[in-house]
Amino acid sequence: MISQTAEYALRAVVHLAYHPDNPQTALQISLSTHVPSPYLSKVLQQLGRAGLIHSQRGLHGGFTLLKNSTDVTVYEVVQAVDPLHRITTCPLGLKAHGTNLCPLHRRVDDAMSLIEKSFRESKIFDLINEPNSSKPLCPFPIEVAAV
Amino acid sequence: MISQTAEYALRAVVHLAYHPDNPQTALQISLSTHVPSPYLSKVLQQLGRAGLIHSQRGLHGGFTLLKNSTDVTVYEVVQAVDPLHRITTCPLGLKAHGTNLCPLHRRVDDAMSLIEKSFRESKIFDLINEPNSSKPLCPFPIEVAAV
């Protein structure tokens, strides 16, 4: 449904959202998100190039969210690393269909639009502040903060 | 969103739904669906093993749908070749979450459930009989029938 890479990116952004004021190193993020750290570095690079996070080298460096978590959506994160490709023309290349999808592709694309809508409406802030539910990434938020 | 294989399987089933009474060879299906025929053969085998289609060797053999297209859903076809894996336990393996997903995975899984619902409600029959729309696979249904 969503790629492994998109899942990793979401975890990383959630982790950064927990620490808006402290740059988090790739290693720290890796430990709390359970994402293999060399691969995570690549994913973080993609998020950086997409303008979602800032990176700082050197001692006390690391990654920080560029926007407040209230202004970052799941959609933006997924789109940054593994964009959802909507169907805009007939995948069979039938000219007679053109931009007017047949019922088969219409329904598949409609399904994608449901996903897109759902992801656009989910803000990272909401994920980490939902009442009466466990916190993403951390059984014990205090521990993550202490890493 | 859905894999190439699932897309191919749907095209093949739609083609078979157009020809409930005439076994269609892999080559015929390949031509009308624009799916590379050696790969299509593998996909058809999967559909056969899943019990959706019947295959017959020899002259005048080919593939036929086992059920009426009114009784086959998009969901069944996708599930046969590339099943949608719902999230049932925390992907990070956090025991504290258990089967009670955190908001992040809850939303991703909710998105999947939307897809699942949409696909369960789409019958192949409806795809090929939707009024006021182009027909799946074929700009000119009569041509496909003539292949």
Add this chain to the structure above:
DNA sequence: AGAATTCAGGATATAATGATCCAGAAAGGA
């Protein structure tokens, strides 16, 4: 029985995704 048709299954090739490693650049502190 023999020839043609058609699917089944295994082996293999190619491409995309996921994952690792390392040398180098940027930054901070002593």
Add this chain to the structure above:
DNA sequence: TCCTTTCTGGATCATTATATCCTGAATTCT
């Protein structure tokens, strides 16, 4: 300046998904 920390980018590897090929088995027709 030198050392440590930390990200960057390139190269490489492993795994999975996609695609092809070929031999053999089942079926039909003559």
